[in-house]
Amino acid sequence: MNDMTTTTTSTRTTVLDATGVTMRFGGLTAVRSVDLQVSSGEIVGLIGPNGAGKTTFFNCLTGLYVPTEGRVSYKGTVLPPKPHLVTQAGIARTFQNIRLFSNMTVLENVLVGRHTRTKEGLWSALLRGPGFKKAEAASHERAMELLEFIGLQHKADHLARNLPYGEQRKLEIARALASEPGLLLLDEPTAGMNPQETRVTEDLVFAIRDQGIAVLVIEHDMRFIFNLSDRVACLVQGEKLVEGTAEVVQGDERVIAAYLGTPFEGAPGAEEVAEVEAAEADAHSDTSTTGSEGDAK
Amino acid sequence: MTDTASSRTTQLRVLALAGGIATVASTFLSWTYTAEFPGDLTVYGYPGGLQVLTLTAGLLIALFALSALGVKGLRWLTPTGSTKALQLFALGALATTWFTVIAIAVELGGVVNLEPGGFVAAVATVIPVVAAFLLPDDTRKATRPKELPSWAEILIIVAAFAIGLFVFTYGIDTEYAELFTGYLLTVGFAATALFRAGLIARLNGLTTKYRMIAVSAAFVAAAAFPFTQNTDQFTLIAVNILIFATVALGLNIVVGLAGLLDLGYVAFLGVGAYTAALVSGTTASVFDVHFPFWAAVLTGAVVSLIFGVLIGAPTLRLRGDYLAIVTLGFGEIFRIAVGNLDGVSGPRITNGPNGVPNIPDLNFFGYNFGESHTVLGFELGSYANYYLLMLLAMILVVIVFSRAGNSRIGRAWVAIREDETAATAMGINGFRVKLIAFALGATLAGLAGTVQAHVQHTVVPEMYVFAGPVPPNSAFLLAAVILGGMGTISGPLIGASLLYLIPAKLQFLQDYQLLGFGIALILLMRFRPEGLIANRRAQLEFHETDQLDVPDDKPGAGVSTAKAGA
Numbered sequence: 001m002n003d004m005t006t007t008t009t010s011t012r013t014t015v016l017d018a019t020g021v022t023m024r025f026g027g028l029t030a031v032r033s034v035d036l037q038v039s040s041g042e043i044v045g046l047i048g049p050n051g052a053g054k055t056t057f058f059n060c061l062t063g064l065y066v067p068t069e070g071r072v073s074y075k076g077t078v079l080p081p082k083p084h085l086v087t088q089a090g091i092a093r094t095f096q097n098i099r100l101f102s103n104m105t106v107l108e109n110v111l112v113g114r115h116t117r118t119k120e121g122l123w124s125a126l127l128r129g130p131g132f133k134k135a136e137a138a139s140h141e142r143a144m145e146l147l148e149f150i151g152l153q154h155k156a157d158h159l160a161r162n163l164p165y166g167e168q169r170k171l172e173i174a175r176a177l178a179s180e181p182g183l184l185l186l187d188e189p190t191a192g193m194n195p196q197e198t199r200v201t202e203d204l205v206f207a208i209r210d211q212g213i214a215v216l217v218i219e220h221d222m223r224f225i226f227n228l229s230d231r232v233a234c235l236v237q238g239e240k241l242v243e244g245t246a247e248v249v250q251g252d253e254r255v256i257a258a259y260l261g262t263p264f265e266g267a268p269g270a271e272e273v274a275e276v277e278a279a280e281a282d283a284h285s286d287t288s289t290t291g292s293e294g295d296a297k
Numbered sequence: 298m299t300d301t302a303s304s305r306t307t308q309l310r311v312l313a314l315a316g317g318i319a320t321v322a323s324t325f326l327s328w329t330y331t332a333e334f335p336g337d338l339t340v341y342g343y344p345g346g347l348q349v350l351t352l353t354a355g356l357l358i359a360l361f362a363l364s365a366l367g368v369k370g371l372r373w374l375t376p377t378g379s380t381k382a383l384q385l386f387a388l389g390a391l392a393t394t395w396f397t398v399i400a401i402a403v404e405l406g407g408v409v410n411l412e413p414g415g416f417v418a419a420v421a422t423v424i425p426v427v428a429a430f431l432l433p434d435d436t437r438k439a440t441r442p443k444e445l446p447s448w449a450e451i452l453i454i455v456a457a458f459a460i461g462l463f464v465f466t467y468g469i470d471t472e473y474a475e476l477f478t479g480y481l482l483t484v485g486f487a488a489t490a491l492f493r494a495g496l497i498a499r500l501n502g503l504t505t506k507y508r509m510i511a512v513s514a515a516f517v518a519a520a521a522f523p524f525t526q527n528t529d530q531f532t533l534i535a536v537n538i539l540i541f542a543t544v545a546l547g548l549n550i551v552v553g554l555a556g557l558l559d560l561g562y563v564a565f566l567g568v569g570a571y572t573a574a575l576v577s578g579t580t581a582s583v584f585d586v587h588f589p590f591w592a593a594v595l596t597g598a599v600v601s602l603i604f605g606v607l608i609g610a611p612t613l614r615l616r617g618d619y620l621a622i623v624t625l626g627f628g629e630i631f632r633i634a635v636g637n638l639d640g641v642s643g644p645r646i647t648n649g650p651n652g653v654p655n656i657p658d659l660n661f662f663g664y665n666f667g668e669s670h671t672v673l674g675f676e677l678g679s680y681a682n683y684y685l686l687m688l689l690a691m692i693l694v695v696i697v698f699s700r701a702g703n704s705r706i707g708r709a710w711v712a713i714r715e716d717e718t719a720a721t722a723m724g725i726n727g728f729r730v731k732l733i734a735f736a737l738g739a740t741l742a743g744l745a746g747t748v749q750a751h752v753q754h755t756v757v758p759e760m761y762v763f764a765g766p767v768p769p770n771s772a773f774l775l776a777a778v779i780l781g782g783m784g785t786i787s788g789p790l791i792g793a794s795l796l797y798l799i800p801a802k803l804q805f806l807q808d809y810q811l812l813g814f815g816i817a818l819i820l821l822m823r824f825r826p827e828g829l830i831a832n833r834r835a836q837l838e839f840h841e842t843d844q845l846d847v848p849d850d851k852p853g854a855g856v857s858t859a860k861a862g863a
Contacts, residue, residue: 062722087724099719101712111705112712116724118705122733125704126697136704179724 021070045229092181102161113178314362316424320355326414354390377495389486523681542793547741555734556714561628567761569746601743652757782828
């Protein structure tokens with residue numbers, strides 16, 4: 001996969017170019033001068049411990065926040081700091097905690113996603129000319145295609161709130177895709193999913209990539225992210241610690257330290273750990289014979 | 298075991314039937330000695346006044362009891378079970394009759410004023426209640442309705458709207474408070490009973506199937522109303538209901554679709570009315586102009602639009618409750634400002650508290666709205682002309698509501714209402730879309746105001762208060778929308794009718810009216826938060842177990858939704 005990326009880089013264009021993005025809330029610097037590039041047809045992962053500033057960085061990219069410093073450009077043009085203009089430019093996103101329009105139907109949710117790609121205003125809605133009907137029909141058709149893509153076409157008339165959790169996540173992706181983005185930002189798309197659902201999501205993201213849409217993913221599920229991403233960037237305390245292929249990031253000591261902490265002075269050695277574990281196992285087997293193994297691990 | 302149970306059920310149903318017939322029979326007796334109680338209930342062999350309501354309720358009990366007994370040709374009356382419907386009909390008959398009997402005793406000073414007929418009625422109405430509440434619940438899922446030829450289905454729709462017109466006309470034409478109270482009791486219980494029996498749902502199915510025919514039938518029925526009236530007295534009430542309902546429907550775009558809480562909406566009605574008054578050519582106007590009506594309507598609507606944009610532009614950029622506070626302020630500012638533009642406190646434009654009187658009647662190509670006309674052999678008074686004009690305005694608002702609601706812009710409104718952050722992330726320009734909704738609402742209210750100015754012949758600031766005894770005012774408009782059902786078309790129409798008729802008919806409530814509405818709204822929010830008429834979304838929002846969103850013909854779909862809902 002790495003070979004492929006290097007050989008085809010020349011034909012790829014940079015979709016997203018964030019340089020020196022800094023976001024301060026009063027005295028707190030949530031994101032500190034982060035650079036990130038995403039090229040077309042690429043899946044980039046963004047990891048980091050809780051509170052590292054991943055979602056804040058996302059919000060800076062999508063115009064929900066105006067970065068204190070730095071510049072975000074999409075396909076060479078600097079993005080205006082308004083969410084709806086960012087979406088219009090071609091960046092779509094999903095949310096960490098699902099934010100569907102819960103009292104609209106599944107189909108209507110996707111149709112709302114079509115908003116920027118259709119033009120019909122109030123007058124054309126009131127007069128209902130042939131242009132309006134054509135545009136509505138086209139929107140419906142495209143929305144149904146997207147629902148088929150994520151496998152929810154049979155639930156088009158259901159209310160979004162009545163969908164199971166996994167399908168709500170999928171619907172959010174379909175809604176984002178409806179705006180025909182060049183870059184899709186996914187904020188923890190597999191949070192709360194079981195392994196099967198995660199695998200399905202993985203396939204879905206690959207399928208989206210194959211349509212030529214670049215994807216930037218925030219995720220805590222390491223297996224998922226290292227499987228999926230061409231490149232992974234690790235954000236710690238608002239700063240980009242390391243960026244590179246899965247192997248590079250996985251092997252980086254600073255990343256491990258950020259997630260697991262560094263050994264401190266006088267840390268227990270391996271022998272002492274084994275001793276303690278053995279003692280615990282003994283104690284457990286005295287009181288209860290079952291379930292102690294799981295605890296010891 | 299089951300045999301005895303089913304025979305007991307049959308016996309109880311027969312008992313309910315007997316009670317219904319006894320109730321009907323009792324209305325042919327005399328209930329009181331004197332004709333002092335309104336409606337003349339002294340005559341044997343001829344029901345009058347409130348007795349007619351008891352008679353109707355008794356007939357309905359008998360009819361539905363027969364349907365429950367499985368009489369051929371009447372089974373269609375109870376697609377989703379008869380027990381609940383019977384209970385409600387029986388309660389309706391009981392409430393109406395006992396209200397009448399008690400009213401006679403209280404108003405005439407003692408039980409002695411009751412003739413035996415009154416006691417017979419009181420006892421007769423208890424029988425079906427006892428029988429119905431002993432019946433086992435037979436609520437079931439409606440089976441697929443039998444296919445009727447389309448002409449028959451259309452005939453059913455027409456008949457339903459004819460009945461609707463009759464019931465509505467009866468309510469407007471009630472001449473004394475007792476009769477109106479009895480009417481509300483009977484209609485309230487009967488409507489709920491029909492809903493429980495599944496008839497309303499079936500009718501809804503038909504009206505969705507023949508949507509255009511149903512809508513036309515509804516408007517034909519509404520247009521037929523003035524032809525049923527001999528005097529202008531009740532037509533004026535109907536015109537005012539139409540104005541109130543039209544404005545409520547406009548507010549429903551702002552509140553129900555876009556979710557913007559507007560507490561000063563009546564001010565836009567006032568802007569339209571004052572504008573129309575000032576350009577109407579009345580001598581009281583400082584402007585010496587006389588616009589033709591179409592120009593006055595346009596001017597009123599445009600001025601309202603301008604005010605809507607002026608109020609909306611700075612506030613709609615903010616989220617949350619700022620809009621409610623600003624609109625509340627604007628409503629009051631408007632009223633006080635027009636009260637002060639009298640030449641003393643400010644420039645003389647509106648004549649201050651005296652308002653603009655002597656607004657001339659409309660005149661279309663020599664057709665004077667102030668005179669009576671004979672149409673198709675019917676004598677139509679002047680308010681009938683305004684009624685029909687206002688009906689046209691309402692049709693316009695209904696079209697605007699349904700077309701705008703079901704389009705890209707309407708979906709954007711609902712999306713903004715649901716989750717503004719997500720909506721903007723989907724590419725919706727929140728400010729722009731909200732401003733369109735707000736300005737559209739203001740324009741429609743201004744349009745209604747231009748007609749209102751001519752109907753009332755005079756406009757004064759006190760017509761446009763936040764809350765007061767006479768609708769339309771901002772609080773009542775909002776109440777009509779919420780009571781009727783947000784986001785629906787028929788909801789605000791029913792809400793406005795009720796909120797106008799109750800204070801107009803029950804004058805004795807005057808002092809307690811606002812208290813009563815407060816209590817009624819609290820009860821409504823507790824038991825039916827989606828309003829009397831629920832739109833599909835709200836129905837599901839508040840009652841999760843109802844599986845209305847699942848189309849029947851999709852097997853297995855219901856199961857998965859139930860899981861998600863749980």
